[in-house]
Amino acid sequence: MVLIGPPGAGKGTQASRLAAHYHIPHISTGEMLREEVKVGSSIGNQIKDCLAAGNLVSDQMILGLVEMRLQQKDCRLGFILDGFPRSQVQAEATQTLLDRLQRPLDAVVQLIMPDDEIVTRLSYRRICSQCARPYHLLFNAPRNEGFCDVDGAPLTQRSDDTEDSIRNRLHVYHRQTEPVVEYYRKTPLLKEFSAMGEVNAITQAIILALGREAA
Ligand code: AP5
Ligand code: MG
Numbered sequence: 001m002v003l004i005g006p007p008g009a010g011k012g013t014q015a016s017r018l019a020a021h022y023h024i025p026h027i028s029t030g031e032m033l034r035e036e037v038k039v040g041s042s043i044g045n046q047i048k049d050c051l052a053a054g055n056l057v058s059d060q061m062i063l064g065l066v067e068m069r070l071q072q073k074d075c076r077l078g079f080i081l082d083g084f085p086r087s088q089v090q091a092e093a094t095q096t097l098l099d100r101l102q103r104p105l106d107a108v109v110q111l112i113m114p115d116d117e118i119v120t121r122l123s124y125r126r127i128c129s130q131c132a133r134p135y136h137l138l139f140n141a142p143r144n145e146g147f148c149d150v151d152g153a154p155l156t157q158r159s160d161d162t163e164d165s166i167r168n169r170l171h172v173y174h175r176q177t178e179p180v181v182e183y184y185r186k187t188p189l190l191k192e193f194s195a196m197g198e199v200n201a202i203t204q205a206i207i208l209a210l211g212r213e214a215a
Helices: 011-022 029-039 042-053 059-070 088-101 115-123 163-185 199-210
Strands: 002-004 026-028 080-082 108-112 125-128 134-136 190-194
Touching: 002 011, 002 163, 011 026, 011 080, 011 108, 011 199, 026 029, 026 059, 029 042, 029 059, 029 080, 042 163, 059 088, 088 163, 108 163, 108 199, 115 125, 115 163, 163 190, 190 199
Parallel strands: 002 080, 002 108, 026 080, 108 190
Antiparallel strands: 125 134
């Protein structure tokens, strides 16, 4: 399945819960790219400023990374793509790739959120420096202030969670990613959900709508 929605809509939050429910991997292209920056690879050095500014990296680069990832063994029973595809070119290339791999999509889950809520959500986000689990200082605070509940590592703020970058990501979403939603609207795959409810209620609504329990 594909999870699509504006920055801060809860794609990562929902994808990790759905991945646990369906026992399939959560593939976040944003996380893959941040990992490249973290380890200081040559890709990481090329994209560091682009990520911090909130612009999309090239279609060619992301398509190469996703194609390699989808061919790994753990994707055999399914996968959740979080934040990919997010341009018309990526959507069309994904269709070609999945046809070639004989892995058709079952669903495209869109999380809908008003623009004015997004800056508040993201300004208060913190992520674990070790496992990247997201927290929110108001809605989903860690038990120990400043540290991850799971592994105790310090929480940090993402380089693109500044007000300027958040506003640019939102602009990029409207301009480059909304056409992808329209692309999937022409298929029976698209299912829309409000991103404004309680986290667990949203997960349950998605599972109910997908209408299929994990094997
Ligand atoms: P990416 O990492 O995908 O960032 P994004 O799309 O901006 O989305 P976020 O990760 O910020 O938000 P989210 O929807 O995952 O929300 P979360 O669950 O964390 O991409 C980053 C960058 O990588 C891009 O800008 C681009 O440069 C590059 N990139 C990635 N993919 C690419 C591609 N395909 N092509 C080209 N470039 C690409 O939740 C947000 C906060 O809200 C958290 O604090 C959370 O705890 C809280 N929260 C979640 N749900 C709820 C709820 N229901 N109620 C209250 N709080 C909630
Ligand atoms: Mg995310």
